[in-house]
Amino acid sequence: MEIAIAIITGLMIIGALYAIHAKDLLSAVIACGIVGYGLVICFLLLKAPDLAIVQIVVETITLIIMVAVVLDSSREEKFSKPDPQGYVSMTLSALILGVMLYFFIISVSSLDEFGKSTxxxxxxxxxxxxxxxxxxxxxxxxxxxxxxxxxxxxxxxxxxxxxxxxxxxxxxxxx
Amino acid sequence: MKGMTTIVKKTTQLIAGMVFMYGIYVIIHGHLTPGGGFAGGVILAGSFILLILAFGSDFVKLMKEETGSTLYENLAILTVLLLALSGLLLGTRIFFMNWMPKGTLGQLISAGMLPLYNIFVGIEVAASILTIFLALVIFKEEMKE
Amino acid sequence: MIAYWMCFILFLVGLYGAITRRNLIKIAISLSIMEFSTFLFFALIGYIDGGVAPIVDPADPVKIYVDPLPQALVLTAIVIGLATTAMLMAVIIRIYRKYGTFDIREIKNLRG
Structure with a gap:
């Protein structure tokens, strides 16, 4: 069970990375749909049918709204060379991600095993x-x-x- | 907003009613099966959105529709608040008290006030999402003119 | 444990996108990815091995159920997430009509 959820979450991570790095905004929005529909399968595996019903309809409506906004724009994310400010923000984000990772390590060790939570x-x-x-x-x-x-x-x-x-x-x- | 082709329109005519009925089923059986006010409300809004996308509509009609959905949304949230207050006034002086008779477990009419909450929250959620969608569509139409 | 780890990595991917991207649509997508990972985490901590979905069958009551509390919290949060995403989209579409771009750096330069 845990392995299956980990695999589906891995697919969701790949979809998320593609959504963040795609050039065309329409494909970015649709890749965001991968994450949402993967979440539906996770909810079904975790015995939460209520959440699965809500999430599958909500994800569809979110996609409709996002596509409607993207379609009447230029749709392209213009590529620009990273300026000094870009490097600063990259360094900052690496720092923040490192700090968050540290706190996650602490919090996971204090959680119960998966499936045995009380x-x-x-x-x-x-x-x-x-x-x-x-x-x-x-x-x-x-x-x-x-x-x-x-x-x-x-x-x-x-x-x-x-x-x-x-x-x-x-x-x-x-x- | 322009509608789509004849094939899409005919298919939508066949499907939209069933989607609407399914939403009502999910709301009414919310205390017995998976679902409830939130899930059913979103499905109801989805059936309306399907119709609007397939058939298209002119600007004036959409404005009228939006006025109606805003009204329903506010009335539904007010009714939920009044139902919660009724526990304070009539029952055992507790806000959100489930003071109606419970009935037998597993029957359609049971669980006291929960089906009523389900129905009104369902209407509220459906009207809210429909209002958001209509507002976006009207904005795009206005900009085009 | 690996499920928790993957869930956290998904959150970090969303955070990375929200910090480094300069496009408003990408920022909205990153925010909703962070939201999804939070929902997944709530569902994960509610899961119990061998539990069934929290719906009681009067004829055959089972002993172990999955925890209903995180599911109830996430249920309302999903619908709120839709409303807030739509509100974000409304802000973005207005900005695009006024400035003709999604890039927040250009919007900053155009102000005045």
Whole structure:
């Protein structure tokens, strides 16, 4: 199981690297789709069908929106020689990646083995959850009953994002 | 926005209704099977986006549609808030209390308030994503003129 | 452990793209790659060996389920991710209409 997930994640990494380095923006956007659809397969292997259903539709709609934005532009990322500022940012990014890698090494060593994780919250949410919520789908029980505040907050964020999009696209720009 | 060819239009006519029904199924069975308000809402929005992409639409119609979807979105989020408040007012004085009778596990009508939350969150998510998509399409149309 | 490692490497690839690229579309893609790796990490820590998907069958209750809490958190986060990506795209399309380029260096030079 772990090996299968590692292989699919490796494919996702290759897709991500291609998306970042592609010359044509349209192929970059489509390579981003590799990462999203690979994530769907990972969710199915990790026994999360709810997430797989949401992710596969969301990825499709994201691709539609991104392609719509890219298609009526020049589509090409202009190649430019790295200036001094470019070298500085390369060095900085290498430094930041090194620091992040160091912290990841520390955090992975403190995690449980894959597949043996024991979160203390899991117990109360699973045992007796069907009597408390009456819902056969435990994820829905957590989303709307145990953690209703979270869901209300996320719904508010969604409304705010929609208002932001409407505000950005409605004002007439100064010519 | 121009529509696509006749073949695409006919196929879309056949498929879009089924996609819509599937979205409603996923929302209503959210407490029994995988899915729920978020998944079903995105699928509902997807069926509308499919129709708009295939058939195309003129600018005035899209503006009208956008007004409607914004209204539905705000009403749905308000209803979710009122349902959560109803636990505070009627039930045991706890916000987000599931005070309705639970029923038997595995039946379609069970789990108290959870199906209601599912339905209204589904409407909210569908209307939100449709509004975003319509706003982008209208912006592109306006720029072309 | 190797699954966690690959997940972190995916995050680092997204971070590398966000820092070094100068194209707005590439930056948006990098941000969504970082987002995906976070979702994958949440799903990974919720997985339990031999567990089944967290849906109770009333006729045949099983003992071990996958942890539903990370899945519930990610479920809402995915939809929010779509909305924020769309908002980013709205900003980008407006910038392109005003300046005619996606390159952030040129946009900086054109300001005035």
């Amino acid at each position: 979160l203390r919250m899991a117990g109360p949410y699973i045992e007796g959850a069907t009597e408390k919520t009456g819902s056969a789908n435990l994820v829905t029980g957590v989303v709307f009953d145990f953690r209703g505040y979270d869901t209300l907050g996320e719904a508010t964020v969604l409304v705010t994002a929609v208002l932001g999009v409407l505000t950005i696209l409605r004002i007439k720009g100064k010519k």
